[in-house]
Amino acid sequence: MKVAVVDIKGKETGRKADLSDAVFGIEPNKHAVYLDVKQFLANQRQGTHKAKERAEIAGSTRKIKKQKGTGTARAGSIKSGVFKGGGRMFGPRPRNYSFKLNKGLKRLARxxxxxxxxxxxxxxxIEDFNFDAPKTKDFVNVLKALGLENKKSLIVLGESNNNVYLSSRNLKASKVVKSSELSTYGIMNANNVVFLEGSLEGVEANLAK
Structure with missing residues (x-):
């Protein structure tokens, strides 16, 4: 599959990038995509939720009424979850939501x-570019030229580029990553994925295994 290479002004350079069919032209496995996205979102959860149970509530331990003869259900503790101010029954406890996926499945998902x-x-x-200094305005101008100013976009760099990364950091709709940091969630969450020309080799080397 061939895609025209454009410059930072959005104009075609006359060159075409050859996208590998082993990465960009397979039969998509939607279940693999689902699992990888699910794992990504699960890993974002802190799992620090906690509710006090009856053993952790401060209160009297005496039996609050006699066992029989009241005409109501028996009750032994004011800290029971059935009473106001009592403990939470089957409340949340701290836990780890992460789970394991095989590397092969994650590559298939991407x-x-x-x-x-x-x-x-x-x-x-887009052809490789850099900024003289970190400037959000310069990065926005690139997005405007590509028609992505008001869309979610994922910019994939071949290697670390601090000026480009810092220029994008204030923009919620745009995210900059290296080719080695590419995630299924990041790809699916973006309206458009922009590859710098020099990043394609690294992407194909990482995923075409």
């Missing part, structure tokens, strides 16, 4: 996500 974007014509290849 290839599937990239294929879906390619099928939707939501992949752009």
């Amino acid at each position: 290839r599937s996500a990239l294929t879906m974007k390619a099928n939707d014509n939501a992949i752009t290849v």
Whole structure:
């Protein structure tokens, strides 16, 4: 699959980037995508939720009324969850929500996500660029030229580029990552994935295994 390479002004350079069919042209596995996204979101959960149970409530331990003859249910503790101010029954406890996925399945999920974007014509290849200094305005101008100013976008760098990364940090709708940091959630969450020309080799090397 060939995609035209554009410059930072959004104009075609006359070159075409060859996207590997092994990464951008497979039969998408939607279940693998689902599992990888589910794992990503599960890993974001802190799992620090906690409610006090009856053993942790401060209160009297005496039996609050006699066992029989009251005409109501028997009760032994004011700290029971059936009473106001009592403990929470079956309340949340701290836990770890993360789970394991095989590396092969995660690579399949990322290839599937990239294929879906390619099928939707939501992949752009731009020639490598840099800024003299971190400036959000310069980064916004690039997004405007690509028609992505008001859309969620994922910019994929070949290697660390501090000026480009810092220029994008104030923009909620745009995210900059290195090719080694590419995630299925990041791909699926973006309306458009923009690859710097130099990042394609690293992406294909990481995923075409």
